[in-house]
Amino acid sequence: MTNIDRVRGAQPIQITLEFVRPEFLLDVDLRLPGTGITVLFGASGSGKTTLLRCMAGLERAPRAIVTVNGSEWQHDVSLFLPTWRRPLGYVFQEPSLFAHLNVEQNIRYGLSRGAPASRKFSPSLDSLIDLLGISGLLHRKPTELSGGERQRVAIARALATQPQLLLLDEPLASLDQARRQEILPWLGRLRDELKIPMLYVTHAADEVARLADYLVVLERGRVRTAGPVSEVLSAVNPLVVLGDDAGALLDVKVAEHDQRWNLVRVEFPGGDLWLRDKGFSTGDSRGPCTGKSARVRVLARDVSIATERSTHTSIQNILPCVVESVVAELEESQSLVQLRCGESILLARVTSRAVASLGLIRGMQVWAQIKAVVLVD
Amino acid sequence: MTGWLDHESVETVLVTLKLAGLTTILLLILATPIAWWLARTKSAWRVPIASLVALPLVLPPTVLGFYLLVTLGPNGPIGQLTQAMGVGSFAFTFTGLVIGSLIYSLPFAVQPLQNAFEAMGERPLEVAATLRASPWDAFLTVVLPLARPGYLTAAILSFAHTVGEFGVVLMIGGNIPGKTRVVSTEIYGHVEAMEYAQAHALAGGMLLFSFTILLVMTWLNRNPMRALS
Numbered sequence: 001m002t003n004i005d006r007v008r009g010a011q012p013i014q015i016t017l018e019f020v021r022p023e024f025l026l027d028v029d030l031r032l033p034g035t036g037i038t039v040l041f042g043a044s045g046s047g048k049t050t051l052l053r054c055m056a057g058l059e060r061a062p063r064a065i066v067t068v069n070g071s072e073w074q075h076d077v078s079l080f081l082p083t084w085r086r087p088l089g090y091v092f093q094e095p096s097l098f099a100h101l102n103v104e105q106n107i108r109y110g111l112s113r114g115a116p117a118s119r120k121f122s123p124s125l126d127s128l129i130d131l132l133g134i135s136g137l138l139h140r141k142p143t144e145l146s147g148g149e150r151q152r153v154a155i156a157r158a159l160a161t162q163p164q165l166l167l168l169d170e171p172l173a174s175l176d177q178a179r180r181q182e183i184l185p186w187l188g189r190l191r192d193e194l195k196i197p198m199l200y201v202t203h204a205a206d207e208v209a210r211l212a213d214y215l216v217v218l219e220r221g222r223v224r225t226a227g228p229v230s231e232v233l234s235a236v237n238p239l240v241v242l243g244d245d246a247g248a249l250l251d252v253k254v255a256e257h258d259q260r261w262n263l264v265r266v267e268f269p270g271g272d273l274w275l276r277d278k279g280f281s282t283g284d285s286r287g288p289c290t291g292k293s294a295r296v297r298v299l300a301r302d303v304s305i306a307t308e309r310s311t312h313t314s315i316q317n318i319l320p321c322v323v324e325s326v327v328a329e330l331e332e333s334q335s336l337v338q339l340r341c342g343e344s345i346l347l348a349r350v351t352s353r354a355v356a357s358l359g360l361i362r363g364m365q366v367w368a369q370i371k372a373v374v375l376v377d
Numbered sequence: 378m379t380g381w382l383d384h385e386s387v388e389t390v391l392v393t394l395k396l397a398g399l400t401t402i403l404l405l406i407l408a409t410p411i412a413w414w415l416a417r418t419k420s421a422w423r424v425p426i427a428s429l430v431a432l433p434l435v436l437p438p439t440v441l442g443f444y445l446l447v448t449l450g451p452n453g454p455i456g457q458l459t460q461a462m463g464v465g466s467f468a469f470t471f472t473g474l475v476i477g478s479l480i481y482s483l484p485f486a487v488q489p490l491q492n493a494f495e496a497m498g499e500r501p502l503e504v505a506a507t508l509r510a511s512p513w514d515a516f517l518t519v520v521l522p523l524a525r526p527g528y529l530t531a532a533i534l535s536f537a538h539t540v541g542e543f544g545v546v547l548m549i550g551g552n553i554p555g556k557t558r559v560v561s562t563e564i565y566g567h568v569e570a571m572e573y574a575q576a577h578a579l580a581g582g583m584l585l586f587s588f589t590i591l592l593v594m595t596w597l598n599r600n601p602m603r604a605l606s
Contacts, residue, residue, distance in 0.1 A: 058503050083506035084515075090507035096500050100522040109518070113509035161509050 012069050013038075013165065013197060017054055019061035024221040026050055026061075034069065036213030037191050037198045039229070041205075047221040048201045049093075052167050055199065056090050057083040068165050089158030091168040095150030097142035103153050104138040110160030128156040131193065132186055148179035152186060159194070166190075166198040172207065187211055205245030208233075209297045210376045234338070234345030246336070247299035248346045249376070254292045266296065270342025271319045273298075275373040295376050300336060302372040303348035307358055309367050317370035321346065326360055328352055339368050346370075382578055385554060386563065390582075393559040396471070397539040400478040404486040404535045405528065407479065412490035431484045438481065442548025445477050449549065469551035474559075477549040478539045485534040493527025494520070526598050533594045537587060 011031035019026040026047040032038045040048040053059035055066055057073065060080065066073040068088075073081045089110075097106050107128060129135045132152045142150055151171055158166060171187075172180045184207070191198065191211065200211060208215060212229040225232055234248045250273075252266035257277065264277045275296065309318060321339035328335045335355045339346040346368055360366070382390070415427055433441060450456045450468040460466060467473035501523060505515035521528075543561040550557030552566070560579055567576035 056507060058506070083503070084509050084511055088507065090504075092500070092504065096504045098501065098504070098519060098523075100519075100525075109505075109510075110508045113514075157508065161507075 012067075013199075014065065014067040015051070015055055016065040017051065017061055018063040019050065019054065019059075021047070021050060021221070026054075026221040028218070028221075028223050030216060030223065030226060032197070032199070032216075033214050034197050035195065037187075037200050037211045038214040038216060039208050039212035040199060040201045040216050040218060041203065041208055041212075042218035042224075043203055045220075046218040048203075048218050049169055051218070052169050052199060052201050055165075056088055056167055057081060057086055058090075087162070087164045089161055089163035089166040091151070091154050091158050091166070091171045093170045094174045095142070095147065095154045097145075097150055097153055097157070099142055102139055102141050103134065103145070106142070106153060107157045107160050110157045114161035125160075128159055131159070131189070132156045146179065147175045148182045151175065151183055155186070155190070159190075164196060166194075166196055168198060168200045170201050170203070172202070172204070184210060209245075209247075209249060209295075230344075234347060245299065246347060246349070247297050247302070248344070250296050250298065250344055252294050252296050254290050254294065257290065266294065268296075268342075268344055270340075270344035273317045273319075273370065273373050275375065278375060297374045297376050298346055298370055299372070299374070300347035300349040302370060303339075303346055304369045304371070305337060305339075305348050305350055305354070305358065305360065306367045306369055307364075310369070313369065315369045315371055317373065319346070319368045319370065321366055321368045323360055323362055323364045323366055325362055326355055328355070339366070341368065382582075383575070386575065386579060388555050389558050389560055389563045389579075392471070392555065392557070393540055393561075396474055396478060396559060397536045399475055400482060400539045401486075401532050401536045403475070403479060404482060405532060408483065408486035408490055408531065411483075412487045413494055415487070416491045416494035430487050433481050434484050438542060438544025439548060441481060442477060442545040445473070445480070445545065445549045449473055449476065468549065469553060469557060471550075471556055474546060474550045474557050477545045478542065481542055481545045482535045482538045485538045486531040489527045489530040489534065490524065493524040497523050529594065529597055533590055537590050540583070540586070 012034040013032040014030070015032070016029045017026060023045060024047060028047075028051060040051060042048045050059060054061050054064055055073075057080065061074075063076055064074050065076065068086075072079060073086050097103075098109065101109065104125070107125060111125060129138070132155060134149065134152055134156060137145060137149055137153065142153075145153065151174075155168075155171070172183060175183065187200075188211065191213075200207070202208065208229070214227070215229040215232040216226040217224040217232065225235065230249045230251065233246075250268045252268045252273070254264055255267045255272060256265035258264070258274075262277045263274050265272050265274050273296070306318075309320075319341050321341045324338040324340045324345065326335055326337050333352045334349055335352045337348045337350060337355070337360060339348055348368060354360075358366075411426075411430060415423060415430070446468055447453050448455050449459075449466060451460065451466045456466040456468065467476060497520070501519050502512075502515055505519045506512075510518065540559075541561060542559075543565070546552075546557070546559055547562055547565075550559070550562070552558050552562045558566075560583060564576050564579045564583075567573070567579070
């Protein structure tokens with residue numbers, strides 16, 4: 001089952017909200033999947049954090065309906081469950097460990113107040129320590145931890161209460177690039193190992209690519225687009241939102257391993273791609289992990305378009321496609337071309353002059369020349 | 378005079394310590410909800426109430442003492458009430474002294490606590506709520522431990538300020554030996570009677586006491602963890 005099928009199965013999280021803020025009106029109506037990571041993406045001031053706080057009950061909107069797994073947490077003003085009665089976990093933007101407690105006491109604070117053992121996920125201190133790799137830190141004070149370590153402890157503490165929903169408010173925003181890279185794999189691991197849904201707020205495109213199963217793009221308090229991440233990202237509008245980071249996400253399977261050139265061939269619905277063997281068979285003597293699932297990202301700026309198949313080129317990945325649509329951008333005289341490649345959609349960013357000289361129109365047969373494919377997890 | 382302090386002075390010192398100790402304990406209890414309310418509320422009453430709490434800072438102690446005497450005395454509204462209840466008038470009693478001290482030292486307890494509550498912000502409470510702590514639970518397990526330096530400052534300031542008060546004590550207490558006579562009023566009495574040796578002993582003791590308190594307070598606030606473990 002692909003991610004898309006999985007998230008379409010059930011939509012047990014509902015939030016309908018109208019909330020007047022000084023800068024904008026937050027007006028959303030969302031049904032979100034009950035598994036995986038839903039990323040709320042948007043520029044700062046788009047209302048994503050406020051939305052998350054309303055879900056948690058940290059903010060009290062007079063007109064809001066919040067339902068999670070069949071239980072209503074808020075219904076306008078007639079029902080408002082206080083935060084501490086909502087079975088959720090919350091990770092704040094800046095690590096907010098209790099300064100008067102050490103790491104273990106911080107986690108136990110959540111453990112001792114959590115719900116009685118639930119069927120879905122019943123953590124012990126040991127399993128949380130293991131899950132987030134914090135065994136060496138237990139007796140340290142929060143001030144003795146790095147930013148990344150603090151955030152990992154904060155996640156462990158949030159999970160300790162056995163939440164039915166984990167809310168994360170830009171958990172990496174306060175960290176530098178090295179720390180972000182340190183903590184991202186742990187978040188991916190949470191997604192794979194926990195059954196609970198996560199709502200993840202961010203304005204960083206790389207986090208979207210790496211973590212999102214379902215994507216909600218917010219703009220000035222309104223939902224601009226929402227859907228399974230590969231659908232949303234292959235639509236033609238994300239360039240405006242994602243800028244340089246616009247690109248398609250492909251769920252792929254490893255099909256072949258070329259040891260001589262250290263490359264792997266991956267298949268996706270629509271063709272196959274060669275990419276550098278980085279992370280597929282690292283340190284594994286049994287050889288390539290054929291059949292392994294992965295997610296790769298093809299940035300729009302790395303895709304060029306040819307009307308004939310060129311054989312004299314250094315580009316290794318050339319796929320036959322059909323032009324789906326062409327969107328002219330006003331800025332930088334560039335256009336975004338949506339290409340259908342089998343069942344998948346690729347995006348190409350080319351100059352508007354190239355669109356004109358090649359005469360690109362919907363339905364035209366072309367070749368997508370892909371200069372780089374990035375493995376995201 | 379036997380030794381450093383005579384019997385009467387020892388009794389005065391004990392009354393003083395009892396008054397200051399009791400006042401401090403009661404003030405910390407009384408000031409906590411007031412400081413919490415002042416730190417969190419958005420009510421229009423915040424500024425008037427804050428001014429009322431701070432009033433003893435600017436009011437001459439004798440004025441405060443005078444009003445207390447009038448109110449608590451046998452003919453005052455509270456005095457008549459307490460007499461009707463059968464507990465008599467609080468004027469010139471130890472209880473009266475405690476009431477006067479509570480009001481006089483209130484800002485010294487409220488302000489450090491209010492600062493501590495304001496400095497920690499909403500975040501620790503929000504975090505506690507997301508970890509299923511009820512508001513009471515969060516207050517006891519998060520707010521109080523985090524506000525500890527504030528409590529320490531409030532306790533020491535209240536204690537020291539109560540020990541040092543003079544005008545209120547003289548008005549409401551009446552300087553009765555063994556009951557309402559405290560160190561500050563006794564020093565005054567000695568000086569009036571030209572007994573400089575006794576005045577020196579008590580004044581020197583107060584000086585040493587005040588200095589020690591400041592020393593301990595600074596040390597504790599610098600090393601909050603070491604002080605407790």
